[in-house]
Amino acid sequence: MSLKILPKRGLSDWVSRLITEYRVVGPKLMKDQYIFGDIHSADDLALDYSTTILPPKKILLPQRETLIQFDTASSSQPIEPFIETQATIILGVHTCDMHAISLLDQIFLEGFPDQHYLARRKNITLVSIECLRSCSEHSFCKSMGTLSVPETFDLHLTDLGNSYALETGSKKGSALLWSMSAVRDPTNGDYRQLQKVMSEKWQSFNYRLVFDITELPSLLALSYDNTLWDEIGDRCLGCGACTIVCPTCYCFNVIDEVDFSLHRGARSRVWDSCQLDRFATVAGGHNFRVNRSDRQRHRFFRKGKYQMEAYGLVGCVGCGRCAQSCLVHISPVEVFNELYRRQSPITSLEQEVTT
Amino acid sequence: MTSLSKPKIAFFDFAGCEGCQLTVIDALQTDIDLLNVVEIVQFREAMSEKGDDYTIAFIEGSYTRFSDKERLIAIRDQAEIVIALGACAHLSGINAIRNLQSTAEVRRYVYGDHAEHFDVSLAKPISAVIHVDAFIPGCPIDRQEFVRAVKALLQGNLPDIPDYPVCVECKLKENSCLFWYGKTCQGPITRAGCGALCPSLGTGCVGCRGLIPSPNISSFKQLMSEHGTSEAGIEAKLKLFMTHEILKSEASGDGN
Numbered sequence: 160m161s162l163k164i165l166p167k168r169g170l171s172d173w174v175s176r177l178i179t180e181y182r183v184v185g186p187k188l189m190k191d192q193y194i195f196g197d198i199h200s201a202d203d204l205a206l207d208y209s210t211t212i213l214p215p216k217k218i219l220l221p222q223r224e225t226l227i228q229f230d231t232a233s234s235s236q237p238i239e240p241f242i243e244t245q246a247t248i249i250l251g252v253h254t255c256d257m258h259a260i261s262l263l264d265q266i267f268l269e270g271f272p273d274q275h276y277l278a279r280r281k282n283i284t285l286v287s288i289e290c291l292r293s294c295s296e297h298s299f300c301k302s303m304g305t306l307s308v309p310e311t312f313d314l315h316l317t318d319l320g321n322s323y324a325l326e327t328g329s330k331k332g333s334a335l336l337w338s339m340s341a342v343r344d345p346t347n348g349d350y351r352q353l354q355k356v357m358s359e360k361w362q363s364f365n366y367r368l369v370f371d372i373t374e375l376p377s378l379l380a381l382s383y384d385n386t387l388w389d390e391i392g393d394r395c396l397g398c399g400a401c402t403i404v405c406p407t408c409y410c411f412n413v414i415d416e417v418d419f420s421l422h423r424g425a426r427s428r429v430w431d432s433c434q435l436d437r438f439a440t441v442a443g444g445h446n447f448r449v450n451r452s453d454r455q456r457h458r459f460f461r462k463g464k465y466q467m468e469a470y471g472l473v474g475c476v477g478c479g480r481c482a483q484s485c486l487v488h489i490s491p492v493e494v495f496n497e498l499y500r501r502q503s504p505i506t507s508l509e510q511e512v513t514t
Numbered sequence: 515m516t517s518l519s520k521p522k523i524a525f526f527d528f529a530g531c532e533g534c535q536l537t538v539i540d541a542l543q544t545d546i547d548l549l550n551v552v553e554i555v556q557f558r559e560a561m562s563e564k565g566d567d568y569t570i571a572f573i574e575g576s577y578t579r580f581s582d583k584e585r586l587i588a589i590r591d592q593a594e595i596v597i598a599l600g601a602c603a604h605l606s607g608i609n610a611i612r613n614l615q616s617t618a619e620v621r622r623y624v625y626g627d628h629a630e631h632f633d634v635s636l637a638k639p640i641s642a643v644i645h646v647d648a649f650i651p652g653c654p655i656d657r658q659e660f661v662r663a664v665k666a667l668l669q670g671n672l673p674d675i676p677d678y679p680v681c682v683e684c685k686l687k688e689n690s691c692l693f694w695y696g697k698t699c700q701g702p703i704t705r706a707g708c709g710a711l712c713p714s715l716g717t718g719c720v721g722c723r724g725l726i727p728s729p730n731i732s733s734f735k736q737l738m739s740e741h742g743t744s745e746a747g748i749e750a751k752l753k754l755f756m757t758h759e760i761l762k763s764e765a766s767g768d769g770n
Contacts, residue, residue: 192690212688222686396702396730396737398681400691414674419547421668430686435678436727451730484685486693486702486737 161333162345162353163325165316169341170323171201177248177335181284184218185250186211198250206251206316209294210480214256214406215249219263219279223429226275226413232422241425242275244282248335252287253294255476257312258305259406260285262472266409275428284331289317291356292363297479299492301361302368305476319352367492370499372473379464382498383456391494392452394487399432401481401489402458407466407474408432433457459494521668524556524568525599526589528575528582529609529637533654534600535559535574541657548661551668569594570667572650576602576609577643579633590644595667598639598646599660601653601755605724608653609637610757639758648672653722653755656708676706679726680719684710692718698741700751703729721755731763 165173177183183198186208193208195215225241252260267276287308290300300306308315313332317324325342327333336342345353370378402408412431417424431438434454439447448454466474475491482490525535539560542548555565571593577586590596601607612620613636621634640646650656650663650673663673676682680701684691692699692713699718701710705726712719731752738748752760 189688190690194688212690213685217688393730394733396679396681396733397726397728398679398702400681400685403682403685416662417665417669419545419551419665421551421665432678432682435682437677484691486691487733 161327162349163327163336163342164319164322164345164349165325165339165342166322169339170204172341173339174198174201174204174250176339180246182245182247183250184215184247195249204250206288206318208251210253210298210478210483212480212484213404214259214478214480215252216256216259216263216406216409218247218249219260219283220267220276220409220411220430223427224275225425225427227426228424229415229426230423232420240274242278244279246282246284247279248284248286250286251316252285252312253290253478254287254308255290255298255300255303255305255478256406257285257287257309258472258476259478261309261311262407262466262470262474262476263409264311265470265472284313284335285311286314286316286332286335287312289315289357289360290364291318291360293365295479295483297482297490297492298477299365299367299479300477301364302366302372302492303473303475303477304372305473306361306364317353317356319349319356322349324349324353367496368499369496374499375473375495376464376467378495378498378502379460381502383460385498385501387494387497387501388452388456391455391489392450395434395451395455395489396487397434397436397451397454398486399434400484400486402432402434403430404480404484406476406478406480407462410438433461455489459491462491463495520551520553521570522553522555522565522568523570523572524554524565524589524593525559526556526571526573526575526585527558528573528586528603528640529578530575530600530602530607532559532574534602534652537654537657538572538599538660541660544657545661548664552664566592568592570597571595572597572599573603573640573646574599576606577638577640578609578635580635581633582635583643586640586644595647596640596644597663597667597673598641598649600655601651601722601724603640604649604651605755606637606639606642606758607722607755610761611753613637613757613761614753637758649675651675651705651723652708656711659707677727678706679729680704680706680708680710680713680723682706683708684713687714689714692716693737693741696741698738698743698751700734702737703731703734720751723755725756725759725763731760 184195185198185204186193187196187203188205193211195211198204227238228241229238231237267273312328314335315326410431411428413428415424415426448457462475555568571589598604602609617634621629625632650660666673683706684701687710697718699713700721701713701719703725704719704721705723735748
């Protein structure tokens with residue numbers, strides 16, 4: 160690890176240089192909400208953003224992408240893979256989203272790597288930023304253990320007030336510092352400021368889960384038949400927003416579209432959602448999760464249990480986007496806490512008293 | 515595909531504003547290749563020729579008169595595939611609002627002294643009268659969805675119409691939710707496929723594409739109420755395009 164200091168007055172020049180070599184994506188204001196979008200100058204960039212509507216997964220796994228092009232009438236090469244990438248920097252990624260990207264990397268790159276994800280991922284440089292205050296009333300990163308940056312960053316920024324501390328995590332990251340005249344080595348004062356910022360940040364975040372995250376998989380295992388799922392199913396609109404805005408949801412559908420020749424066309428991947436009616440419908444028409452309660456339970460089990468078991472990483476990073484998007488106030492931290500309360504001895508005692 | 519003769523298609527209109535037919539005419543201009551792959555033999559809105567040897571019939575508009583039945587049956591008998599085109603044909607659309615009142619009163623109100631000369635029935639989607647193979651929803655239809663539907667039919671498939679709600683498309687486009695701004699929107703219960711057109715332009719979805727297959731109406735009503743819509747206001751919004759579906763779900767005792 161090497162630490163450098165970038166005075167804030169040098170940010171604009173840095174971004175201008177990056178734009179000449181890369182597609183630069185970062186948090187920017189759209190109306191009064193932040194989104195990850197193309198950055199054309201430092202003025203577009205809002206590094207002190209709260210949270211974005213969609214997570215940066217949309218850059219790694221676009222809402223819609225072409226996988227192959229085909230021509231079934233061609234005898235020589237009926238199918239050609241379609242892979243198009245561009246050297247891209249994602250600037251200002253919060254630590255929760257960095258943890259989510261670590262999970263996506265495992266899912267798409269381990270075992271049989273997904274060629275499209277791999278090609279895009281290789282070409283992406285991740286510049287994360289230290290979170291110094293809670294970004295949203297719905298976030299609960301401290302409880303989920305995602306308030307520190309994972310090792311997958313290429314460059315990591317920490318706001319020191321008048322400057323940013325830049326920690327380099329990879330060659331890709333150090334490449335971004337090329338010919339940056341404004342960057343200097345840290346002084347003792349910079350180290351002291353960094354230490355101060357880092358030690359003070361923790362009190363700006365609250366633990367919102369009433370139990371330890373390591374208990375979550377076993378809590379869910381005990382809660383499969385809990386009546387809470389029916390209560391949630393009664394409220395859930397089945398709109399799918401929770402999964403679309405989720406940084407760790409990656410389920411997709413694959414569709415073919417042809418032109419008017421009817422033999423030339425393209426196969427595309429589009430985001431799908433386990434909250435939608437047709438998701439768990441199989442050939443013959445049987446739907447394995449016909450009720451909204453089943454679908455919501457499945458979602459929470461994916462986040463809190465299945466992904467932990469399969470990948471050793473928690474499937475929910477506590478970003479709070481789903482809770483913010485849910486029109487009927489289904490919030491993971493509240494769901495997990497309520498399940499815990501219902502499983503706790505006090506609840507059993509209350510049940511004994513009332514029965 | 516080998517050089518088979520082009521399928522012959524026809525367009526028919528019942529009670530409606532003909533906006534969906536205009537959208538088809540629009541599609542013929544933006545996707546002119548359509549004319550290379552189908553032969554239009556009947557399309558009153560666009561041409562004078564009138565052939566009856568069609569295999570695919572697109573029907574716009576609602577059934578609103580008893581006498582419509584005979585014409586619908588004749589189309590069904592001729593066509594191999596019948597597609598309901600647009601909200602009026604698919605859901606009976608806004609025509610069904612009149613079903614909330616007595617048909618006799620509606621007839622008297624509209625036609626006055628001449629009421630008895632006019633044939634007026636309950637307004638119905640055409641699927642209530644004849645078998646319909648597929649529908650293309652919307653008021654008006656989405657041009658690109660129509661083009662995709664024609665391609666699907668040419669491939670021997672039925673069009674793949676989304677059965678998920680508008681919210682999906684709205685979130686994919688990263689729109690700010692209108693409910694965050696004191697507005698309301700029927701996106702959570704309305705069938706997608708329009709690309710969340712109205713919410714993307716800042717106005718709430720009015721439900722022209724109809725309900726998703728299993729909407730949570732009671733939770734949606736609660737949501738609308740939390741956002742300041744009166745009970746009468748909620749009913750009015752739900753019954754703009756969805757009267758037929760709502761009455762049907764009320765009659766079967768679910769959804770409320």
